[in-house]
Amino acid sequence: MTRKLSLTVDGKNVAVHLHKGDLPANVAFSGPIAVDSETMGLSLVRDPLCLVQLSDGGSEAHLVQLDRASYDAPNLKRILADPNRLKLFHFARFDLAMFMRDLSVVCAPVYCTKVASKLVRTYTDKHGLKDLTKEVLGRDISKEQQSSDWGAPELSDAQLAYAASDVLHLHALKERLDAMLAREGRTEIAQSCFDFLPTRSALDLAGWEETDIFAHQ
Numbered sequence: 001m002t003r004k005l006s007l008t009v010d011g012k013n014v015a016v017h018l019h020k021g022d023l024p025a026n027v028a029f030s031g032p033i034a035v036d037s038e039t040m041g042l043s044l045v046r047d048p049l050c051l052v053q054l055s056d057g058g059s060e061a062h063l064v065q066l067d068r069a070s071y072d073a074p075n076l077k078r079i080l081a082d083p084n085r086l087k088l089f090h091f092a093r094f095d096l097a098m099f100m101r102d103l104s105v106v107c108a109p110v111y112c113t114k115v116a117s118k119l120v121r122t123y124t125d126k127h128g129l130k131d132l133t134k135e136v137l138g139r140d141i142s143k144e145q146q147s148s149d150w151g152a153p154e155l156s157d158a159q160l161a162y163a164a165s166d167v168l169h170l171h172a173l174k175e176r177l178d179a180m181l182a183r184e185g186r187t188e189i190a191q192s193c194f195d196f197l198p199t200r201s202a203l204d205l206a207g208w209e210e211t212d213i214f215a216h217q
């Protein structure tokens with residue numbers, strides 16, 4: 001079941017498609033896809049995955065409200081695991097762990113704007129999506145609905161607009177961050193970090209969440 005809404009997201013009019021259960025088979029994306037997810041909380045043990053948002057960089061967002069009893073979403077899973085489709089995230093490490101745990105898919109290949117930001121914006125410790133988007137793109141985004149009840153059967157328009165917002169700036173961020181990575185000679189090390197992310201998420205799920213296995217101690 002799909003509902004199409006026209007919502008104001010960060011001051012712009014955006015077509016938001018809310019799908020219950022799975023992405024319809026006929027939804028076509030072009031190029032890399034920005035992906036984000038919403039959960040009941042930040043615990044990899046306790047908090048279930050509720051919503052997955054996708055956008056191919058246009059002014060549309062597709063939101064998949066998952067059936068938490070089955071997580072039966074073959075079309076969504078196929079896209080997340082598609083080796084020929086780059087997925088853009090902000091802090092991929094968490095979303096990838098959730099996808100592994102609840103959807104049983106390894107999401108790859110990926111690009112993470114938070115990792116890229118940490119590798120080039122060494123002059124700041126503000127790497128949250130709001131601060132990054134403000135500095136790099138000059139755009140203001142709202143984080144007001146971040147802590148809200150994503151497990152509710154009916155999500156509010158404010159929640160849907162917030163969820164869509166999180167995938168609408170990642171393509172532009174990638175473009176700017178890629179230029180900064182190239183300028184600083186860090187493109188290759190960034191790529192190696194992105195390639196390692198599914199393993200980092202697997203370590204989180206396997207009990208090494210708080211441990212840096214590369215640390216001396």
Ligand code: MN
Nearest residue numbers: 036037163166
């Ligand atoms: Mn989000």
